[in-house]
Amino acid sequence: SLDTFVPDSASIASSIKYHSEFTPSFAPDHFELPKAFKATAESVRDSLIINWNATYAYYEKINVKQAYYLSMEYLQGRALLNAIGNLELTGAYADALKKLGHNLEDVAREFLADQEPDAALGNGGLGRLASCFLDSLATLNYPAWGYGLRYKYGLFKQYITKDGQEEVAENWLEMGNPWEIVRNDVSYPVKFYGEVISGPEGIKEWVGGEDITAVAYDVPIPGYKTKTTINLRLWSTKVAPEKFDLSAFNAGDHAKAYSAMKNAEKICYILYPGDESLEGKTLRLKQQYTLCSASLQDIIARYERRSGEFLNWEIFPEKVAVQMNDTHPTLCIPELIRILIDVKGLSWEQAWNITQRTVAYTNHTVLPEALEKWSLELMEKLLPRHVEIIKMIDEELVQTIIDEYGTEDLDLLQEKLKQMRILDNIELPESVAEMIAKLEKSSVEAIESTEEDDVSDEETEPTAEEDELEEEEIEEKNEVPPIIEPDPKLPKLVRMANLCVAGGYAVNGVAEIHSEIVKNEVFNDFYEMWPEKFQNKTNGVTPRRWIRFCNPDLSKIITKWTGSEDWVVNTEKLVTLRKKVFAKKGNDVHFGPVIFSFSWTDEHYPQFADNEDLQSEWREAKRRNKVKVASFLREKTGYIVNPDAMFDVQVKRIHEYKRQLLNIMGIVYRYKKMKEVSHEERKSSFAPRVCIFGGKAFATYVQAKRIVKFITDVGATVNHDPEIGDLLKVVFVPDYNVSVAEMLIPGSELSQHISTAGMEASGTSNMKFAMNGCILIGTLDGANVEIRQEVGEDNFFLFGAEAHEIAGLRKERAEGKFVPDPRFEEVKSYVRSGVFGPYNYEELMGSLEGNEGYGRADYFLVGKDFPSYIECQDKVDEAYRDQKVSTIW
Numbered sequence: 077s078l079d080t081f082v083p084d085s086a087s088i089a090s091s092i093k094y095h096s097e098f099t100p101s102f103a104p105d106h107f108e109l110p111k112a113f114k115a116t117a118e119s120v121r122d123s124l125i126i127n128w129n130a131t132y133a134y135y136e137k138i139n140v141k142q143a144y145y146l147s148m149e150y151l152q153g154r155a156l157l158n159a160i161g162n163l164e165l166t167g168a169y170a171d172a173l174k175k176l177g178h179n180l181e182d183v184a185r186e187f188l189a190d191q192e193p194d195a196a197l198g199n200g201g202l203g204r205l206a207s208c209f210l211d212s213l214a215t216l217n218y219p220a221w222g223y224g225l226r227y228k229y230g231l232f233k234q235y236i237t238k239d240g241q242e243e244v245a246e247n248w249l250e251m252g253n254p255w256e257i258v259r260n261d262v263s264y265p266v267k268f269y270g271e272v273i274s275g276p277e278g279i280k281e282w283v284g285g286e287d288i289t290a291v292a293y294d295v296p297i298p299g300y301k302t303k304t305t306i307n308l309r310l311w312s313t314k315v316a317p318e319k320f321d322l323s324a325f326n327a328g329d330h331a332k333a334y335s336a337m338k339n340a341e342k343i344c345y346i347l348y349p350g351d352e353s354l355e356g357k358t359l360r361l362k363q364q365y366t367l368c369s370a371s372l373q374d375i376i377a378r379y380e381r382r383s384g385e386f387l388n389w390e391i392f393p394e395k396v397a398v399q400m401n402d403t404h405p406t407l408c409i410p411e412l413i414r415i416l417i418d419v420k421g422l423s424w425e426q427a428w429n430i431t432q433r434t435v436a437y438t439n440h441t442v443l444p445e446a447l448e449k450w451s452l453e454l455m456e457k458l459l460p461r462h463v464e465i466i467k468m469i470d471e472e473l474v475q476t477i478i479d480e481y482g483t484e485d486l487d488l489l490q491e492k493l494k495q496m497r498i499l500d501n502i503e504l505p506e507s508v509a510e511m512i513a514k515l516e517k518s519s520v521e522a523i524e525s526t527e528e529d530d531v532s533d534e535e536t537e538p539t540a541e542e543d544e545l546e547e548e549e550i551e552e553k554n555e556v557p558p559i560i561e562p563d564p565k566l567p568k569l570v571r572m573a574n575l576c577v578a579g580g581y582a583v584n585g586v587a588e589i590h591s592e593i594v595k596n597e598v599f600n601d602f603y604e605m606w607p608e609k610f611q612n613k614t615n616g617v618t619p620r621r622w623i624r625f626c627n628p629d630l631s632k633i634i635t636k637w638t639g640s641e642d643w644v645v646n647t648e649k650l651v652t653l654r655k656k657v658f659a660k661k662g663n664d665v666h667f668g669p670v671i672f673s674f675s676w677t678d679e680h681y682p683q684f685a686d687n688e689d690l691q692s693e694w695r696e697a698k699r700r701n702k703v704k705v706a707s708f709l710r711e712k713t714g715y716i717v718n719p720d721a722m723f724d725v726q727v728k729r730i731h732e733y734k735r736q737l738l739n740i741m742g743i744v745y746r747y748k749k750m751k752e753v754s755h756e757e758r759k760s761s762f763a764p765r766v767c768i769f770g771g772k773a774f775a776t777y778v779q780a781k782r783i784v785k786f787i788t789d790v791g792a793t794v795n796h797d798p799e800i801g802d803l804l805k806v807v808f809v810p811d812y813n814v815s816v817a818e819m820l821i822p823g824s825e826l827s828q829h830i831s832t833a834g835m836e837a838s839g840t841s842n843m844k845f846a847m848n849g850c851i852l853i854g855t856l857d858g859a860n861v862e863i864r865q866e867v868g869e870d871n872f873f874l875f876g877a878e879a880h881e882i883a884g885l886r887k888e889r890a891e892g893k894f895v896p897d898p899r900f901e902e903v904k905s906y907v908r909s910g911v912f913g914p915y916n917y918e919e920l921m922g923s924l925e926g927n928e929g930y931g932r933a934d935y936f937l938v939g940k941d942f943p944s945y946i947e948c949q950d951k952v953d954e955a956y957r958d959q960k961v962s963t964i965w
Contacts, residue, residue: 083123085171091119092172101252110251112178113156113191116169117254120159124296125257127305135219139382141394143220144375145210146367146408147401149203149347150224150308152195152295153621153814155255156184161625162215162298185815194813195253196230196246197310199347199772200729201615201840202440204814205586206401208840211618214299214306215645223371225363226256226293226310231347234772234811236713240785243775245346255295256310262292264373266313266366272461280418282461288313288340290370300620300645311370313343350776354454361450361458368407372398376415389422393433400580402440403448406572409435409579410465418461428472437576437583438613440837442593443733452502452568466570470498471505473578478508480605483515490560495601498578500569501562577602577609584613587838587859589879614862615838619647622844626818629697630848637690647847653690698823698849705823709768709807715795718802721764722956725820725845726828727812730773730780733835737920738938739828740787742946743767743806744912745903747794750804758803763956766805768820770812779931782920784808789912817841822848826873826952829854830945832936834879836860853948855941875948876941885940892927897943900924 083091096107096115107115135142160169160180170180183191197203206222213220230246270285295308315336325333343362350356379396380387398408409431416427441447456463477492489512493504503509562568577583577599585591591612595603603610624631624644634650635641643649702719710716726739746765750758769787773780791806809816827845829836829852836858846852846863853873854860864872877885888894904921919931924939926932934940 085168089172128296143397145222146405147206148404149198151198151203152207154192162300193248196248208618210297217304222308226312236810256293259292315340403572410462435580448572449569586615590837627822701823717766724826725768725824727770730771763953770809824850833857875944900942
């Protein structure tokens with residue numbers, strides 16, 4: 077049993093006072109908010125540790141199969157309210173803090189004081205998905221752990237200045253992290269470089285090189301209304317103290333003295349270090365291998381401990397499942413094989429079989445640049461033993477392809493090998509090359525023999541011209557495709573995604589449309605050979621953090637009208653709200669939470685669906701949230717916005733395919749049209765809007781940073797235009813993160829998910845906005861497709877080309893057949909006129925022009941979708957202006 081003591085407010089107050097005195101991070105003088113937060117968090121952590129210990133004592137005892145989720149990112153957000161809420165102690169902690177002179181909301185969420193910074197362990201949807209998974213795994217009582225890296229400086233902290241985005245290092249660990257427990261007794265060696273030597277009986281040993289130590293930091297993850305508390309284990313890197321060169325330091329060569337320490341520590345300095353240099357590429361590969369090696373050593377140690385004297389490696393996959401979140405943890409595959417063969421003494425056949433039954437892969441992208449390919453030369457230097465293993469896996473894969481497709485059609489075979497091999501632009505394995513050469517030779521001899529048998533007995537001697545023609549015909553018949561030869565002009569690469577597919581038992585996409593693209597385009601050759609491996613797992617989000625805790629006003633309404641809090645763990649219960657929330661009358665669009673099927677008939681709806689009190693409460697809750705957003709925007713940006721305007725939000729990682737550029741171009745068009753009409757016409761023709769952006773552009777992604785600069789320049793112009801006033805505001809929120817999302821999403825009314833169709837794997841922010849009563853405008857891309865099916869076509873503003881049309885539209889553009897809409901050309905000219913300041917936007921506007929070339933030809937189809945987009949925005953305006961006729965926006 078996991079039952080434990082449930083503290084009351086008095087015992088909690090005592091615990092907080094104890095931690096403020098005996099585990100202090102602050103001076104003892106006053107119990108100010110920062111100190112109150114730290115002591116409160118330490119108190120909560122005590123409860124988490126009790127549950128954590130009980131959970132894993134239970135799992136150890138029953139030796140249950142355990143899932144291990146490996147991810148380079150975890151975008152957790154603030155933990156205090158989430159942990160207290162999951163423990164069902166919100167009221168008790170609020171009462172305890174009130175006795176101590178503080179308010180729980182102030183302690184947990186005071187933005188300006190920044191008591192609890194967001195854990196800087198992620199960047200975008202990949203990391204947030206990982207964190208939502210952990211919350212849900214704990215809530216559903218699954219035995220699971222997450223593994224990641226403990227980044228000291230995160231990705232970066234974003235500032236918005238007159239020059240656009242500027243980056244500085246995150247300082248989230250500066251005051252310590254009360255949620256982590258350092259496990260100095262849990263550490264593993266990790267090796268780089270060196271060489272591989274063969275020992276007795278052919279046993280391989282990886283020796284020499286650079287050795288570091290990975291140390292575990294544990295973060296308890298509590299489930300909701302359960303004692304189950306699982307673990308996120310983060311690795312930090314260091315070297316042994318004796319690696320500090322004391323002689324060099326005393327001689328004044330300080331850099332040499334601590335070079336080994338810095339080389340180890342910098343592995344966990346930042347998330348996604350720039351990889352344009354060889355040093356950057358090397359550091360990224362070190363990060364990925366550190367995550368895989370330390371995690372697998374830990375997983376195997378736990379398996380051995382639980383197995384005791386009954387250790388059986390053949391049943392390892394029955395006790396362990398390793399899920400790779402995208403291609404970053406791909407080195408799990410050769411690393412698991414290395415440990416099983418080199419350390420545990422298994423044969424190649426055993427290790428390969430066990431690995432293929434243990435590891436699974438989630439694909440998150442169709443973008444070619446995101447399907448990682450590593451330089452073979454770099455990998456051979458850094459991880460020589462793993463390259464040997466990868467070559468063996470590649471040979472296994474090549475043989476499987478030959479077994480599947482045979483050798484009769486060498487054209488087909490060589491095309492399959494070219495597309496599916498793990499090693500790109502690298503010679504075929506010697507045995508396979510020899511076999512194909514023999515087949516080619518046999519094919520030629522067979523053709524020649526046939527020709528000889530068909531020689532005519534005609535007496536007439538052929539002419540010289542006829543002889544020449546006959547020889548050419550024979551040569552054409554004798555042509556056999558050459559063995560695939562490497563191109564010396566191209567790099568030799570290791571294709572990590574192909575390694576994931578070959579080395580694992582399952583491959584999943586993260587939305588229905590994305591999974592179909594994965595099967596039919598990205599990995600079609602693999603799908604044809606192994607259809608049973610491929611599946612869809614549409615992403616999801618935790619309703620605890622994303623409704624229950626971040627939107628308490630809406631949560632109370634839902635609980636009141638559904639009759640219980642069951643919806644927090646079973647969102648299907650929300651169906652009782654569906655009729656009115658998603659009803660459609662005439663041309664009115666009604667906003668409310670999703671994600672529910674529309675297959676029910678009227679008799680399934682409760683009578684209160686048409687209740688005016690529900691509708692009134694809903695509107696009041698939304699406006700209270702909008703007032704909070706308006707206050708937040710003023711604090712963070714200085715801009716004053718009208719909470720009665722439509723709050724139109726696009727917050728996500730800045731990338732060309734996500735098309736923040738389309739959004740801001742539409743805003744520019746809107747602004748221009750406003751300027752062209754009288755004050756009265758403006759008020760009657762345009763619904764007032766506050767257009768909110770947020771998101772980080774990767775530090776070396778120049779075009780994305782230009783887009784950020786463009787958005788902020790448009791905002792600076794529009795927001796100071798007295799003719800426009802409150803009819804239009806454009807606000808870029810700096811340093812977007814989970815906590816900012818928790819503030820913005822409950823107050824949003826329109827959310828933009830407008831990626832080029834077929835390029836967004838899923839998206840999860842679309843789900844969060846929809847769950848909080850926000851209408852979406854978007855393309856048929858990612859999870860938008862399924863959300864639209866659930867909420868109904870009439871409750872989703874759809875525009876743009878569809879995924880199956882994209883290739884044809886790009887071809888049309890390359891052929892010079894695309895004719896841009898005059899309104900799009902009008903916007904570009906307006907931008908170039910300098911109305912938004914002196915910055916030269918020629919590179920940005922130029923990317924939308926031309927028919928071919930790098931950084932040209934509008935690859936993401938902004939111009940193509942622009943007319944459809946602005947016409948759809950007109951429908952949004954119409955619906956918003958008519959909301960008094962409808963019930964809920």
